[in-house]
Structures are given as structure tokens and as C-alpha cells.
Amino acid sequence: MRQAVETIGQLAMNSATEYKIKALISLSNLISVKTESQTEDVLSLTKEWFNCAFQKPMESLMSIVRQPFTELRLGTLSLIMALSNQQWGQKLLSAHPGFNEYILDRSTESEKDCKVAKFDIVQTLTESQTARHVFGEPYWIKLKLYIREGPFYVQVQSEVATEGD
Numbered sequence: 001m002r003q004a005v006e007t008i009g010q011l012a013m014n015s016a017t018e019y020k021i022k023a024l025i026s027l028s029n030l031i032s033v034k035t036e037s038q039t040e041d042v043l044s045l046t047k048e049w050f051n052c053a054f055q056k057p058m059e060s061l062m063s064i065v066r067q068p069f070t071e072l073r074l075g076t077l078s079l080i081m082a083l084s085n086q087q088w089g090q091k092l093l094s095a096h097p098g099f100n101e102y103i104l105d106r107s108t109e110s111e112k113d114c115k116v117a118k119f120d121i122v123q124t125l126t127e128s129q130t131a132r133h134v135f136g137e138p139y140w141i142k143l144k145l146y147i148r149e150g151p152f153y154v155q156v157q158s159e160v161a162t163e164g165d
Helices: 003-011 016-031 039-054 057-067 070-084 088-094 101-102 112-127 131-135 136-149
Strands: none
Touching: 003 016, 003 039, 003 057, 016 039, 016 070, 039 057, 039 088, 057 070, 057 088, 057 101, 070 088, 070 112, 088 101, 088 131, 101 112, 101 136, 112 131, 112 136, 131 136
16 A cells, blocks of 8 residues: 555656546545544554555645646645644644645635635634644634635725825
8 A cells, every 4th residue: 555655655756737636536535534434543554545646745735736737736735735624634634834834724725626625624623622722722713714714715905095285
């Protein structure tokens, strides 16, 4: 299985865009575990598989998610979603410099599907039993605010026009 996961990781990093997308979604499906099915053994296995896929897992994901191709970003966001539902994944996400800012920054996405995918990740984190502890209380409050505002929130700047002589 280790060799298969390594191959998926290589495809995600070093192949044509359509194969990268399929590899990311395959890895996402492979490590996704419903909360009620999470046992210590299962979580240990998914963590091992994820770490086998990439030499530098978070650096790889963050470089892919910043590329200008919507489908590629969606594939990466689906993998981040799988990570966000597991405590070891939350720790990995939280520890990566720039992730916390990226996931709450609505300006990084212009496509509706990507905005919704990021919102779903944040929602998964806020519904998790472990994320509050992993990310810390101040960031937890920011996640809750993001959920309250919704995926398409835009901060309005008000301008006051004055009449000159």
C-alpha cells in the first residue's frame, strides 16, 4: 500500500493537471474517515498514508492550492477537508505557517465552488470535537465568525461624499 500511496503523491506533484486532480481526489478518498469510524488504528494508518504521499506534505498542498486552476484547487481542498476531520490532520494544518490565514482569506478564491469548499473546511473544523483545542481559542472564535458570515461575505467599505464649493 505504501508504494501505491507514494505513486499517487508523485502523480499529484509531477504529472499533467488532469492526473494531478485525480491523484488528489484519490488520496482524499483514501484518507477520509467519518468521525464515528475513527479509531486509533485507523487514524494512525491514514496519517502514515498521507505522509507517504509527499516528501513535504503541507508545503506540497499549499503550493498546489495556490495554482490558478479551479479543478486543481478543488482537488487540493478536498484533501484538506479530509485532514480537517482528523486530529492529526488538524495539528498538521495548524502547525503549517500561513494555513490559518489562507483558509480564512476569502480573497484567495474567485470561484463559487472554491469559496464553498473553503467554507466546508472551516465548518468541519468548527464541528470537530478536537479543533478548538488544536487551533486555540482565539483562532476558534475567528472560525466561528467565518461560519456566521458565510462563504460569500464581503466587507463593505462605506464612503461619505461631501459637496465642495
